[in-house]
Amino acid sequence: DYRNQEVFFKIIINDCMKEEFLHYLWKYKKFNFSNLKTTNRLPIVLQRVGEHNQMNSGPDFFNAQLVIDNQKWAGNVEIHIKSSDWYVHHHESDPAYDNVILHVVWENDIEVFRKNNSRIPALQLKDYIDENIVSQYQKLFQSKDVNWIQCEKELCDVSDFIIFNWQERLYLERLEQKSELIKELLNKSSNDWETVLFKLLSKNFGLKVNSDPFLSLANSFDFSILRKCSNNLKQLEALLYGQAGFLNPDSDVSYVKELLKHYQFLKNKFTLKNHGVLPFQFFRLRPSNFPTIRVSQLANLYFKNKQLFSKVIMANDLEKFYELFDTSASGFWKTHYTFDKESAARKKRVTKSFIHLILINTVIPLKFLYAKSQGKDASEEILGLISQLPVEKNTISDKFISLGVNMEDALHSQSMIQLKNNYCDQKACLKCSIGNYLLNREGSLG
Missing domain, CATH: 3.40.1350 (Trna Endonuclease; Chain: A, domain 1)
Incomplete structure (x- = not known):
């Protein structure tokens, strides 16, 4: 009544x-x-x-x-x-x-x-x-009985069709957000896409733990200097290791002495300074992810590939990207993870899973924004490429899978990261297609 x-x-x-x-x-x-x-x-x-x-x-x-x-x-x-x-x-x-x-x-x-x-x-x-x-x-x-997200008890009732349609829009939204850093880097580099690619790759070679130190390393010198060193691997490594502060002048290791010699030459020639480079972390990292290994892999990548940006833009096939980013650390690192300690012999080659991360965090966002800057819509190509990559293993994707969400590829896992961070955590349920569906399941007047 x-x-x-x-x-x-x-x-x-x-x-x-x-x-x-x-x-x-x-x-x-x-x-x-x-x-x-x-x-x-x-x-x-x-x-x-x-x-x-x-x-x-x-x-x-x-x-x-x-x-x-x-x-x-x-x-x-x-x-x-x-x-x-x-x-x-x-x-x-x-x-x-x-x-x-x-x-x-x-x-x-x-x-x-x-x-x-x-x-x-x-x-x-x-x-x-x-x-x-x-x-x-x-x-x-408005339920207070929530462990992870507001609709976790009802999520299993939502069809794959509704979720998949929402995931595609979420992923494009995530790309738009990732574009903001690229735009910022472009502004600081006079729209030099090759420079921006190097900085993004550097950031993402550091993964989550060392992303900021690697980006500060890339920002510590002009990219034109790396271009001038690109035909000499020792100079490339000396530039990166020297700017990172990894070259100990008191070392007895011949490899370090050689790199120091090259670095001193480059430092004097280009008036290099590295005061703004952040300290790198080794603690709790797997040895294969040590920044010493990643720096050498990055140097070898640029030694192997001149005009890398144009190759990235032209490539559309996953196998082509595997070939493009197939790189290893230099010979010294076969028996080392750090400069001063030997280890069992093992070639330090980038894995396919690492290349997947590079594609997700560097290549695809860059291709997306570059196409937009050319007045082109590359959505179909981008969605096709991300859909070839496997689902990422992380706490967010694992939890959504446990709640009954079907995820088939990296588009789905990336979109659910966007959903969790930008909708669920913000309780923006009314802006979410899943939330709208659940709200209108009952009691809607249409």
Whole structure:
């Protein structure tokens, strides 16, 4: 009955109601809009909800169109939990809100007026909402009984079709985010794509633990110096090891002495400085991931491949990338992981799994942004390439698999990292296709 519904809605507004939920209800018209009336009983005909303003200040929806009491209005819509929030947020003194034609609220607790003292029509949304959709929202997104993500108990009910479609969009969104670092590097290097590739490769050769030290190493000298050394492997290694601070002048190792000789020559010739290079970490790393090994592999990669950027852009086949990035550390490292200690003989060649990481974190984001800079849409090519790579093994992908999500390739694992970090952890369930599906499974008015 009416009194029970009032009690229910009072509990909801005190316990879990959020403005983002009201934005969702308005944006997707998840209410009975066939017989709307303002709080002073004037009929409303909703023609256009407007454009959702998700990023900028100002009203929540721009360019809405509606008819109130046979008068057509075009303008903006502002949404609040209570109408008194208008004054709490000081909208009455902000010119950006002068063109608000409708105040959509959950509860109308006070009349609101413009600066010219004209009343802003209000729509009390709770009068037109099926309580089932509110209950579903509370159950899914406001539950305190959550271990990892809000919908973990219901996730197994979502079809692969819905998840796969969402994953493709999530992955392209992730590429857009990764593009931000590339744009920053391009700005700092006068749009030299070859330089940016080297810096990205350096960062990702360091993996997670040493990504910042490797990037600081790449930033410590001009890429033109590496170009000039590219025909001499010893000079390439001397440049990188010297700038990284790995060459001990007191070492008795002949390999180190030789590198020091080359480095001193380069240091004097190019006035090299390495004050900004961050310290490298060895602790808890597998020996094959030691920065000493990765530096030599990186040097050998550039010794083997001149004009690497053009080769990366031209390559589209996975086997071609395996060939392109097939590189090993120099001969000295066959019996070493560090400069001063010998180990059992083993060739230090990059693995396919490492090449997969390079493709995911360097090559594909770079190809994606480069195509955009040329006015081309490379989405199909990019999705085809990432789909050839196996699912990544990490805590996020493993957990989603345990919750029943089917993952077939790296596109899926990358997309679920994006989902967890940018939606689940932020509780942005109403912006998530999975959250929308679960919310509308029951109680939606369509």
